Amino acid sequence: MDIIVLIKQVPDTGAAVSIAADGASIAAEGLKWVVNPYDEYAVEEALRINEAAGGGTVTVVSAGEARAAQAVRAALAMGADRGVLVNDPALSGADSLGVAKALAKAVSGMDFGLILAGSRAVDDEAGLVGPMVAQLLDIPHVSMATTVSLEGDSVLVEAATDGGTAVVRAPLPALVTAEKGLNEPRFASMMGIMKAKKKPLEEKDLSALGLSAEDVAAKSAVAAMSPPPARPPGKMISGDTPEQLAENLAAALADEAKVI
């Protein structure tokens, strides 16, 4: 099957982020950038679906700044066949809807049976782009998949819900977002990395998609960012016997922390 995977480049989850001088964004300098982990599940699932079927293509599509090409290449190194990057300075100020518009335009001319995306990006955790793209393309969408199986003209998805699992069937073409647990993404192989060099990576700006900067301009703006409060130091519970320790701990939880 021809599968499209939407990916985003995000700061490395292990990186310590700091707030930029404008007070409303994160400082980009010196950050290490990676493929959003949820998007890696989506790439892995697309590769597995086609490997099991013994055919098909995987096209990775991203929207962002020039450096996002590195994320697309990482997906190509994992095994995707080709990449498309919508690379436009206007996108750095875009919100979820702006990005979704760019992505929807980018994929609208392509052949696909399935679009996979991460359920959310670990940087702003909005979880909006996947569903918005589906809406703009007027195709069905299922969020937070923990299993994806193709059955004829439809896709059967088990999706995580609060305290349970929803089993959803959608006709193809459809968009499904990947949740943690869907799979264990592979490492790119050395040969995969060497081969990625020769795979096509097409870069387009917004005008090539028939969009203008206003079309993707943010409808809302981040006014300010502040770091989470520093975690207060831990408290050691004292006591001579296990019973005493348990009693003192229970008292501290009830009276001081007021959690029980």
Added chain:
Amino acid sequence: MDYELTREQQMIRDEVRRFAEAEIAPVALELDEKEEFSVELTKKMGEIGLFGAMVSEEYGGQAMDYVSYIIAVEELARVDGSQAATVAAGNSLGIAPIYYFGNEEQKKTYLPKLCTGEYLWGFGLTEPQAGSDAGGTQTIAEPDGDEWVINGSKIFITNAACEMTLGVTVQAVTGKRGDGRPEYTCFLVETGTKGFTAKAMHRKMMWRASNTGELFFDNVRVHKDQILGKQGDGFKQMLETLDGGRLSIGAMGLGGAQGAYELALKYAKKRKQFGQPISKFQAVAFKLADCAMEIECARNLMYKACWLRDSGKPYEKMAAMAKLYCSEVMSRVVDHAVQIHGGYGLMKEYGVERFYRDQKLLEIGEGTSEVQRIVISRYIGC
């Protein structure tokens, strides 16, 4: 002049680092303590393409340049010397001689199996009586019709005595040359050949999760098709193999130094004495500054040697320098790293003592530091 790594080289560094931290770091201490070679981990390293680095695609290799290969070994060694040894020896000693000197049939037979990491191959040069003096080889092979009969033994052979070993390359004396000196020939001997036994060597101080074997050849018969390349080429093949092998041993020194330095820097910033992090004491800070500088120098030298090789220029002198320098840098860095850790540095849980132990082999294997100095002094005309 351009010091920038290519995009692919950078991606290889990132990916092997990610792999080493996710798959090797969690088990390195336990494997070291149990002195256990891990088939599972070796296969995983095979899956991401760490074997057959320099081999072309037609034989199942990864078609990497030498800088990329060395970066991969460096990143493994940054986390664990043993796994880096399995990969470095697997490529430079196991696979490389077959790839560079083997005939088409031999390459087709062995390389695809070795490049997946499903099987390993050893390179048997060292003998109980022939270490630095590799010309002192006593293992002999005598012709008998279409066959050769091998007798002798080898010692300290990496990847040669584990359940993944498909066979070994053995250097043997096959007669006398015109000038009266011994003629050497290498043979490919498969595991299971009658009369060939491989015994794993235990109680090593370092590389405890890497497989080291002692090999015995008791009237081992192999067909003449099992000669690697041509009869009489054994010594030349060995010298060329060691030139490449030196780079991978050097890469282990470089990566190991980097790993130990990172542990020490992190610890020094966290550990408080006299009311401040010990990294604020000049005596500690200067050690770390020296480490950072020497690692930088070592890396430049190593990558230059690899670049020479990739460019088809003479690199042998630089390979000896890089091997010697990188392994001695690691020696100084691990010494500082343990010192900075104080008493905790001597405890296994802190990881740094493993680097301290693993380092020592690098000054001994593939030509001792003394031998490297002999090689370099010859190149500069002493």
